[in-house]
Amino acid sequence: MRIHPAGTGIIILLFIAVVLILGTINLIFPVQTFIHYSLYLIGAVFIFLVIRFFRRPDRKTPINDQLIYSAADGEVVAIEETIEKEYFKEKRLLVSVFMTLIDAHINWFPVSGKIVYIKHTPGHFYAAYVPKSSELNERSTIVVENNRGAVLTRQIAGALARRIVCKRKLNEYATQGSEIGLIRFGSRLDLFLPLGTQVDVEIGQHVYGGRTVIGRFQE
Numbered sequence: 001m002r003i004h005p006a007g008t009g010i011i012i013l014l015f016i017a018v019v020l021i022l023g024t025i026n027l028i029f030p031v032q033t034f035i036h037y038s039l040y041l042i043g044a045v046f047i048f049l050v051i052r053f054f055r056r057p058d059r060k061t062p063i064n065d066q067l068i069y070s071a072a073d074g075e076v077v078a079i080e081e082t083i084e085k086e087y088f089k090e091k092r093l094l095v096s097v098f099m100t101l102i103d104a105h106i107n108w109f110p111v112s113g114k115i116v117y118i119k120h121t122p123g124h125f126y127a128a129y130v131p132k133s134s135e136l137n138e139r140s141t142i143v144v145e146n147n148r149g150a151v152l153t154r155q156i157a158g159a160l161a162r163r164i165v166c167k168r169k170l171n172e173y174a175t176q177g178s179e180i181g182l183i184r185f186g187s188r189l190d191l192f193l194p195l196g197t198q199v200d201v202e203i204g205q206h207v208y209g210g211r212t213v214i215g216r217f218q219e
Helices: 005-028 034-053
Strands: 067-069 074-084 090-099 106-108 113-121 139-146 149-156 164-166 179-183 187-193 213-216
Touching: 005 034, 074 187, 090 213, 113 149, 113 164, 139 164, 149 179, 187 213
Parallel strands: none
Antiparallel strands: 067 213, 074 090, 090 187, 106 179, 113 139, 139 149, 149 187, 164 179
């Protein structure tokens, strides 16, 4: 299992902190008891979960310019027509995916094309599953355009997710299924698609970035 570079430092610091805490407890209370073993187990599980959170799945996305893939692992929490106010400033089809703590938090490009817009916006840290988080929370917006149309992908921070990693640059060419970045801990990702896009998922469905087809461009 590969680990994302953005998580390496956190994992090392966490491991050191757990070792120091458990070592201090052993120095103060040297006699091993059930409580000691329980703390060892809790520490090991906690480290394992953090390592798993920063896992970097190796996925091969079949390139297809008609298909729009999910940009994140998680649960579909919204499918609706709404006004996108930052870039398009017109009605678009919104598909939102909520990432839980057990999902991989890497984000992938749903389509191939030229990056025509990219912007990081400071904001609040409301729970990511709350609809208003899309407009009020800390977020990073990236728009990819090709001959089929333009797709806006928005990484949204949550109550725990307070760091968005996005190192792509304006005018770069994005390949479908390649990495956009990462959001640390529970968070949300919004896709704004052209009206008339055929949607292939439903509310409550669990999807996988670069693997699950979210929708299809119409001819």
